[in-house]
Amino acid sequence: MATPVYSGATRTPQRGRPRDASRDEALRRAALEVMAEVGYRALTMDAVAARARAGKATIYRRWESKLDLVIDTCAQLASQNLAQPDTGSLEGDLRESLRSFAAFLSGPIGKAAQALVGELPHEPELAVAFRETFLIAQREVLRQVLDRAHGRGELREGAPRSMAVELAGAALTYRLMLTGEPLDEAFVERVVEQVLLPLVAKGQ
Amino acid sequence: MATPVYSGATRTPQRGRPRDASRDEALRRAALEVMAEVGYRALTMDAVAARARAGKATIYRRWESKLDLVIDTCAQLASQNLAQPDTGSLEGDLRESLRSFAAFLSGPIGKAAQALVGELPHEPELAVAFRETFLIAQREVLRQVLDRAHGRGELREGAPRSMAVELAGAALTYRLMLTGEPLDEAFVERVVEQVLLPLVAKGQ
Numbered sequence: 001m002a003t004p005v006y007s008g009a010t011r012t013p014q015r016g017r018p019r020d021a022s023r024d025e026a027l028r029r030a031a032l033e034v035m036a037e038v039g040y041r042a043l044t045m046d047a048v049a050a051r052a053r054a055g056k057a058t059i060y061r062r063w064e065s066k067l068d069l070v071i072d073t074c075a076q077l078a079s080q081n082l083a084q085p086d087t088g089s090l091e092g093d094l095r096e097s098l099r100s101f102a103a104f105l106s107g108p109i110g111k112a113a114q115a116l117v118g119e120l121p122h123e124p125e126l127a128v129a130f131r132e133t134f135l136i137a138q139r140e141v142l143r144q145v146l147d148r149a150h151g152r153g154e155l156r157e158g159a160p161r162s163m164a165v166e167l168a169g170a171a172l173t174y175r176l177m178l179t180g181e182p183l184d185e186a187f188v189e190r191v192v193e194q195v196l197l198p199l200v201a202k203g204q
Numbered sequence: 205m206a207t208p209v210y211s212g213a214t215r216t217p218q219r220g221r222p223r224d225a226s227r228d229e230a231l232r233r234a235a236l237e238v239m240a241e242v243g244y245r246a247l248t249m250d251a252v253a254a255r256a257r258a259g260k261a262t263i264y265r266r267w268e269s270k271l272d273l274v275i276d277t278c279a280q281l282a283s284q285n286l287a288q289p290d291t292g293s294l295e296g297d298l299r300e301s302l303r304s305f306a307a308f309l310s311g312p313i314g315k316a317a318q319a320l321v322g323e324l325p326h327e328p329e330l331a332v333a334f335r336e337t338f339l340i341a342q343r344e345v346l347r348q349v350l351d352r353a354h355g356r357g358e359l360r361e362g363a364p365r366s367m368a369v370e371l372a373g374a375a376l377t378y379r380l381m382l383t384g385e386p387l388d389e390a391f392v393e394r395v396v397e398q399v400l401l402p403l404v405a406k407g408q
Contacts, residue, residue: 039322041243111325117381118243118322121315127384135383160398167399170378171371177321178377179339179370180331194364195371199402 027052027059028073029108035070036111040119040126043070070116071129077109078137090149094196097141098168098188105176106183114177139165146200159200168196231256231263232277233312239274240315244323244330247274274320275333281313282341294353298400301345302372302392309380310387318381343369350404363404372400 030052034043043066049056063069081104085096104110113134120127142165149155171191175183198204234256238247249270253260267273285308289300308314317338324331346369353359375395379387402408 036325039243039245114325115322118319120381120384121240121318131383160394163394163398166378166383167371167375169382170374173378173382174370174374177324177381178373179335180324190364190367194367195399195403199399 023054023058024062027054027062027069028076030054031069031073032077032108032112035115036108039115040066040070040123045069067123067125067129070126071133074109074113074116074130075133075137077104078134081107081109082137082141084141084144086148090145090152090154090201091192091197093145093149094142094168094192095188097145098172098191099185101138101141101168102172102183102185102188105172110176113173117177135169138169142168149200154202155200156202156204161200164196164200167199171195227258227262228266231258231266231273232280234258235273235277236281236312236316239319240312243319244270244274244327249273271327271330271333274330275337278313278317278320278334279337279341281308282338285311285313286341286345288345288348290352294349294356294358294405295396295401297349297353298346298372298396299392301349302376302395303389305342305345305372306376306387306389306392309376314380317377321381339373342373346372353404358406359404360406360408365404368400368404371403375399 027048031043031048034047034051038047045056045059045066048066048069049059059069063072081100083096083100085093085100087093087096105113113130116126116130120130143161146155146159146161146164150159150161155161168191172183172188175181175187181187231252234252235247238251238255242251247270249260249263252270252273253263263273267276285304287300287304289297289304291297291300309317317334320330320334324334347365350359350363350365350368354363354365359365372395376387376392379385379391385391
């Protein structure tokens, strides 16, 4: 599992109550839905509470602000949903991790992330937290794929690993957020075959 | 100059008045500023009029809706500010066109475009128009760079031209909108040297 770096989003439960994990999940799902619909700025704890049919106090016992709630939601989803494949080959690992990232972005998290992006310039704390959870989780997966490939001798000398990691994220989010072209298996295949393998694999 | 495809954003002046180009420019600049501050959804013609110290009627004589105003602004800026270099070499043209696009994105248009992105899923007309002006203008510049390089015999056989065009846009907007890492000359240089030339140039 990818380990997000951001750690400010959870709150120690007060009054000795045990956390109800399924309740937390329902609240995070509600937060995602509301964010995808109205964006970060217009999201309120009231709207999330109403969507989840919970009391506002329940939310505030768990997250101290909407920033905490949104970031914890992104971090949790990234760590639960990004595959960390280890197929034994660079090509297999690239394909699996990009497929997983494309599927992740195509779901509710993609819509919510897109709604967040417009707010990042106005919300410095959100921007830092978004980068440290959502973006870093995906980068870490690919960085490890390339490190293992390097260990197996599959990379060519001087392969631009950081650039390859960045490009993979860029190519997928550009389709999701800007061009609206399909983020499907055929596209993942082209990114792997036409871009990533030629850039980093030995003998290409 | 890049020629945007979208043509619905201008309005024939009514009552035989000649257009005042500098007034139009001031209104577009005001629209950009307001959009960068509050986003597309919260932008009103009133706010743009107030910013430009113009009457609302002046705006409505020129653009029939805020969609028209915003899209015309994006199209105009893209056609005025994206260089269409013809240095005689693939490497020179790639470097110049990416530098120009990076500078374009780093200015006020970048902030406004970022504010638009979060709204695209909710505003289908805006999404179509944004893609047909802002995105296509930049793609067209690069496509022509690659076509000329092909004519000079500088591309390798089977070079993935569409993918190279898409990646260039993706790499730059990803930094601008998501990672917040610098969109500077050093980065443009890395994209040209580590990605675009290796993917498409002969003998790389």
